[in-house]
Amino acid sequence: MSIGNKIVINGFFIIITTISLAMDKSQPLDIVDKSSPDLSYVFYVPSFIGAYASVVNSLDSFKNTVTNTMSDEPVIKKLGWPPSDPVACEGLKRSKDVYERVKDSTYKCIEHETFLEDCAVIRRRNEFCQRVLFALHNNHPDGVKLALFCLEHHQYAMTQADKDRFISFVIVEQKKTKRGTQNVDETLSKLKLTPQANDLLNILKQSIPDTELEIQAELEKQKELEKQKELEKQKELEKQKELKKQKELEK
Numbered sequence: 001m002s003i004g005n006k007i008v009i010n011g012f013f014i015i016i017t018t019i020s021l022a023m024d025k026s027q028p029l030d031i032v033d034k035s036s037p038d039l040s041y042v043f044y045v046p047s048f049i050g051a052y053a054s055v056v057n058s059l060d061s062f063k064n065t066v067t068n069t070m071s072d073e074p075v076i077k078k079l080g081w082p083p084s085d086p087v088a089c090e091g092l093k094r095s096k097d098v099y100e101r102v103k104d105s106t107y108k109c110i111e112h113e114t115f116l117e118d119c120a121v122i123r124r125r126n127e128f129c130q131r132v133l134f135a136l137h138n139n140h141p142d143g144v145k146l147a148l149f150c151l152e153h154h155q156y157a158m159t160q161a162d163k164d165r166f167i168s169f170v171i172v173e174q175k176k177t178k179r180g181t182q183n184v185d186e187t188l189s190k191l192k193l194t195p196q197a198n199d200l201l202n203i204l205k206q207s208i209p210d211t212e213l214e215i216q217a218e219l220e221k222q223k224e225l226e227k228q229k230e231l232e233k234q235k236e237l238e239k240q241k242e243l244k245k246q247k248e249l250e251k
Contacts, residue, residue, distance in 0.1 A: 075131050076132060080093075081146055129154055151188075163193070
């Protein structure tokens with residue numbers, strides 16, 4: 001289903017839901033039958049003003065969500081994704097050129113006239129990478145591939161916290177899907193990660209089970225431990241009862 005169709009369907013459901021909620025908040029209207037004072041009727045008049053306000057607010061929120069989702073794509077393209085897009089490739093080349101010039105200035109004391117402008121570009125790339133993180137956690141369709149791409153090409157623009165979040169996302173999603181494990185591991189092993197990032201990578205790999213079988217094995221292990229504890233508890237109770245009996249016999 002295309003993004004446009006999803007937007008239309010979601011918008012329709014939002015309108016129906018908000019009108020229903022507004023109708024629930026309708027106000028009672030008492031009508032007295034003058035010909036028979038003892039009789040009266042109660043009608044519920046829906047609060048259409050409330051319904052209108054609810055619909056407007058919901059559509060506003062929905063519009064912001066759609067706008068944010070769609071506005072992520074140009075940002076991601078500037079980082080070079082997808083690689084098949086010529087415009088994205090140009091964006092990646094520009095980013096790499098900037099990184100190299102700033103590295104020259106920082107580590108080789110080579111002056112570039114564009115140094116300040118390049119630093120501003122790196123700051124924007126850092127913001128773009130953070131936008132990607134939010135897009136990933138909002139179920140971006142390219143998921144792990146996009147995260148690995150950013151780690152491979154834009155580490156220089158990331159903070160350590162950003163790198164950690166990308167690595168964490170990759171490992172967790174890899175374990176969930178159980179697909180492409182070997183390819184992901186190979187890509188991660190080729191990245192020039194900082195010692196802190198490597199430590200985090202090793203911790204996550206050890207702490208997250210690889211497959212459903214491992215998860216099942218861990219659950220079985222926990223059950224077995226609980227059974228053993230229960231048996232030991234019963235043995236202890238029987239031992240105490242036996243001791244109590246012996247004491248009573250001695251009396």
